[in-house]
Amino acid sequence: MNSKSFAIKGDICYSISKTELLTYENRYLICIDGLSVGVFESVPEKYSTLEVFDYSGKLVIPGLIDLHIHAAQFSFRGLGMDNELMEWLNSYAFPEESRFSDIEYAKAAYTQFAEVMKYSATTRACIFASVHAPATEILMDLMEKTGLQTFVGKVNMDRNCPDYIVEDTDKSAADTQDWVASCINRYKNTKPIITPRFIPTCTDRLMQRLRGIQEKYGLPLQSHISESPAEIEFVERLCPNAEFYGDAYDSFKLFGNDVPTIMAHCVYSGEKELARIKQNGVFIAHCPQSNANLASGIAPVRSFLDMDLRCGLGSDVAGCTTESIFRAMSDAIQMSKIRWRLYDNKLKPLKFEEAFYLGTRGGGDFFGKVGSFETGYELDAIIINDEPPKHYGKMTLKDRLERFAHLSIGREPTHKFVSGTQIF
């Protein structure tokens, strides 16, 4: 028995499928060597020597998974939220990201980001940095110290963005190669991920170079796809030979298959694109608040679930104002209702169980067996003091969980474990 072996007592909830949420009051979750052994009414005899963390009366749930967040945009959360996408990128996102050429600025900004992430409900995240490799390493140093498990990407872009932030193609590739070589074996919790911003800002030659680096090191990839109508039209003009947006990524062999891939948004992915996403095993990061804030639209998340696509939630800070994946669950439900009402009443709104699945196990799949407490899953857990109103009387555990998800902003977990290691 080591420090990654223990029992947690509390009110335990986790997903075993898209629609099935298990809830157990006053039970024991057993963790051995960082992996869940399961949930028991009492501590089994063979585990009787384990330390028991007693969180009686509190919610014990898998850590939340953020498949898409921009660390370099964290400082201006909440600004320009009445702008549309291109206006917002040019007025806020690009100018702010350019500041990360300054190491001191990067340290200050990323320190705040890492601190917020550490104490949030999120245990794993896929993170965009900026184009600057040195600042990206600073971010990785800071994220490593949080104990969260993350993929962090130096962003690549060599066209269609302002002069003050555009990269030279060769330098972008060389910087990426050097950055990967420098960081790939440096950390325990923090790994590099290839991060072309998206097709509009990456030349074919850059994409080919990134594929080379990806192959050499066997790296995963994250990018954006089919977020807004104007962007999609632009990609059609830039890639006349591509059958659809995702086909452009696929033509560079940067769209799933041997490359673990996350694509954010898929608001307007058509049948063919979704079929390719399924065929190639691409993960979708559904980012409902950002899609609303930037006037992009509402992604058909019901279709993603019906088609059994791999899908999780992304906060997409600063398109979204908060890193909270609870808020993303709440927004995913809310936006699915608006979509149903205004746009397509054939796609039923999400149920809470489905939103919770997306924010835990759905996204967790990108990290392996993560996001549930089933036997063999890595034990990421957060402990929540949800304080249901006493006068209301007994609430079911499912109601308590749903309530907290919707009311959680500003209320952090009291304890957090990542892969069996206690963070706080």
Place this chain on the structure above:
Amino acid sequence: MNSKSFAIKGDICYSISKTELLTYENRYLICIDGLSVGVFESVPEKYSTLEVFDYSGKLVIPGLIDLHIHAAQFSFRGLGMDNELMEWLNSYAFPEESRFSDIEYAKAAYTQFAEVMKYSATTRACIFASVHAPATEILMDLMEKTGLQTFVGKVNMDRNCPDYIVEDTDKSAADTQDWVASCINRYKNTKPIITPRFIPTCTDRLMQRLRGIQEKYGLPLQSHISESPAEIEFVERLCPNAEFYGDAYDSFKLFGNDVPTIMAHCVYSGEKELARIKQNGVFIAHCPQSNANLASGIAPVRSFLDMDLRCGLGSDVAGCTTESIFRAMSDAIQMSKIRWRLYDNKLKPLKFEEAFYLGTRGGGDFFGKVGSFETGYELDAIIINDEPPKHYGKMTLKDRLERFAHLSIGREPTHKFVSGTQIF
């Protein structure tokens, strides 16, 4: 000079029109006898003996106005948010509201509500209680103690709701008469408001009786209108002689003119209904989060502004999960973008200045000269420690205000004044 005369020093923001937000760094807001005298670079000589509250570096803004909130639904915020309207009413709202027949339950639940409202950013609110007059008086007692200025309504409903909560017509009217007589002169800050739930749950005879009580005491009125398609069809069947939903209220003389009236929602109000709303001076309570959560739709708030209708924001707890009118501002902008994208690209999304206006001066107009710091306005003010990130550098005051509005959940004002009286 009395205790309602003082100066506040800080970073001051307020609306002077739908589109004009004034911002002043490091200035003095002068309050004499509870009314704003204006904002000055230094304290004018004639006011030199005033006490100065020094909130340097903090935001000083008008208190927020909530034109529509259900106190009796506060306890189950966040539950059933994946239900649609009728399912939610029958599973959550009606069962919970029925519990307010129990005085002890009402005390416990309303105590929590009043406490949250007191420390929120809201200084004035129009509140629905339940059908129970004794519980409504308890709520009024509690709200009076908060120092907030509120209108509180005992709800009326005598048809089309479950047996366990439906009222007998005569008893509903008699209870309302007795309640109004009992409370109308009892409080300084808290006033009764006639509150038929909405046409579907109120017979013609009840509406006529309520008009009688309204006339006798000169009371204002609050209700719901044109929230969801099924409700509107139902009203068409119930009121075959009404030209439109609002015409049904108007037929009872309970739709503006001599009756200060707030109608929540107007998601589907047609041209004729909006014209009548304008003609009669009815206030619209725009409740964007609730309209999304209950799958109602998105109200055309841009049209309300273009038509110069009287309009403010409502939280509509528990259709909305939070009492925060900052969140309502954020949601109003967000939903206006989704509406523009998915439904009607002729109605431009809201700008921040417009959302801020709606949440302060727009709603404040219902209470008189309230919701701004112009000379002669009642001085409702909240003080906010917004803590912009230091590394980011200087933010404009408008940016700080916008940022806080979007990030504010879980962060309360540090100080609050209502009509010149300090609450905390």
